[in-house]
Amino acid sequence: MQPYELSLAAAADAIRERQLSPVELADSVLQRIAHVEPHLQAYVTVTAERTRRAAREAEHDIANGRYLGPLHGIPMGVKDLIDVAGAATTASSRVRADHHAQTDSTVAARLAEAGAVLMGKTHTHEFAYGLTTPQTHNAWDRSRVAGGSSGGSAVAVASGMATFALGTDTGGSIRVPAALNGVVGLKPTYGLLPRHGVTSLSWSLDHVGPITRTVEDAATVLTALAGHDHRDPASLTTPPATDYRPDAGTDLSGLRVGVPRTYYFDHIEPEVEAAVRRAIDQLQALGAHLVEVEIPMTRYIQATQWGLMVAEATAYHEGTLRTVPELYQDDVRILLEAGELMPAGDYLRAQRSRTLMRQEWTRTLQEVDVIAAPTVPATAVKADQDTITWADGTVEGVSDAYVRLSSPANITGIPSLSVPVGHDTAGLPIGMQLLGRPLGESVLLRVGHAYEQTQPARDLAHAA
Numbered sequence: 001m002q003p004y005e006l007s008l009a010a011a012a013d014a015i016r017e018r019q020l021s022p023v024e025l026a027d028s029v030l031q032r033i034a035h036v037e038p039h040l041q042a043y044v045t046v047t048a049e050r051t052r053r054a055a056r057e058a059e060h061d062i063a064n065g066r067y068l069g070p071l072h073g074i075p076m077g078v079k080d081l082i083d084v085a086g087a088a089t090t091a092s093s094r095v096r097a098d099h100h101a102q103t104d105s106t107v108a109a110r111l112a113e114a115g116a117v118l119m120g121k122t123h124t125h126e127f128a129y130g131l132t133t134p135q136t137h138n139a140w141d142r143s144r145v146a147g148g149s150s151g152g153s154a155v156a157v158a159s160g161m162a163t164f165a166l167g168t169d170t171g172g173s174i175r176v177p178a179a180l181n182g183v184v185g186l187k188p189t190y191g192l193l194p195r196h197g198v199t200s201l202s203w204s205l206d207h208v209g210p211i212t213r214t215v216e217d218a219a220t221v222l223t224a225l226a227g228h229d230h231r232d233p234a235s236l237t238t239p240p241a242t243d244y245r246p247d248a249g250t251d252l253s254g255l256r257v258g259v260p261r262t263y264y265f266d267h268i269e270p271e272v273e274a275a276v277r278r279a280i281d282q283l284q285a286l287g288a289h290l291v292e293v294e295i296p297m298t299r300y301i302q303a304t305q306w307g308l309m310v311a312e313a314t315a316y317h318e319g320t321l322r323t324v325p326e327l328y329q330d331d332v333r334i335l336l337e338a339g340e341l342m343p344a345g346d347y348l349r350a351q352r353s354r355t356l357m358r359q360e361w362t363r364t365l366q367e368v369d370v371i372a373a374p375t376v377p378a379t380a381v382k383a384d385q386d387t388i389t390w391a392d393g394t395v396e397g398v399s400d401a402y403v404r405l406s407s408p409a410n411i412t413g414i415p416s417l418s419v420p421v422g423h424d425t426a427g428l429p430i431g432m433q434l435l436g437r438p439l440g441e442s443v444l445l446r447v448g449h450a451y452e453q454t455q456p457a458r459d460l461a462h463a464a
Helices: 008-016 022-040 048-063 106-113 151-158 175-181 215-225 270-285 298-316 318-323 330-339 344-367 398-404 407-412 441-453
Strands: 043-046 075-079 117-122 164-169 184-187 207-212 256-260 289-293 370-374 387-389 395-397 416-423 429-436
Touching (some): 008 022, 008 215, 022 043, 022 075, 043 151, 048 117, 075 151, 106 215, 151 164, 151 175, 151 207, 164 184, 175 184, 175 416, 175 429, 184 215, 184 441, 207 215, 215 416, 215 441, 256 344, 270 370, 270 416, 270 429, 289 344, 298 318, 298 330, 298 398, 298 407, 318 330, 344 407, 370 441, 387 398, 395 398, 407 429, 416 441, 429 441
Parallel strands (some): 075 117, 075 164, 256 289, 256 370
Antiparallel strands (some): 043 117, 164 207, 184 207, 184 416, 370 429, 416 429
């Protein structure tokens, strides 16, 4: 096994035991980038010189007894919405082509303090306003979409071009590409990870989170990033410092897993449903008790998501939309212009709907400890495919389909973890999401980790 193939936990163990140096690991990942990046296009920019310098510093510090912990010397990709001092933050847009960050975002600063090594900035759908990341190709099949908007981060991790990566999630933008590329994606509780220094799409829906190869790895990154930051008005003051890494056990006795009887299994590919239901059965085999649950207020989910996101995104882009509209891609510009036509009353009604939805989800999550459901209703579509036609003849836009099952967690702010649960007959990955109570990340990670331990080790994607 080459160093770039190692999970974060395995690489950290090898570095701590002096069996692998950060320089060897960084060189291996850079060689992997040189080999597959031309085919997959996950990165906006690769910071090779900076990477090698940071890896040498990590190697020197560790050799002199200054080991900082499990992220020390670990290669990471950072979505190009997230400021890293001295690097461009383009948001994959011509609007921001000349922008260079002067200071680190909070999450980038915390990763630097933990000793992580930056490989580069990863592609996003322009300003994160989309679910496909068109610049980037799926890690398993280059003819298919990567998912978005954190598609570059997911493809980098899935293909061995980063040991872990950061993404952002406004309607599913971490979990959707994680599911479509066969990796783990965590959208934490709203406000658990600070967003200072992160370009906004929709302030009341935006989250930052990790994309990794394993659940344990996601917990390790979360542990380094969680904590209050007064510069983000939504940042939570609780909980205190927590180690989210789950125990090694697989016993889920006494855990109540909610299985939706509505919404999440409607309009879904049969192979996706079968894989997710097999994974749920595996949770039951580990001791969990399955409980059927009703998903509340399903008819309002799409209108609430778009009512919040469209208005807030347009407000953020108001100045540049009026001065340099020609610099936006057409799909994003049209959405932003549509937001200018939205009445204030629609935005207020979306906020009221969100409040009611949060209340109803709180009641539902009192009945169970987690809810298990598909992450997305379909595997990765062809890059030129605009719609999905379901068995009953219903036609749905690709972006609407991908966001449909992930957006409830953004509207309500509850945590959601996407875990790979197999492949379809075309070899494309399938994801299951676990949804939990606010600040219930430890439970989600415990369940995901228990399931993961019962499955064969996953290979890196092979599209390159």
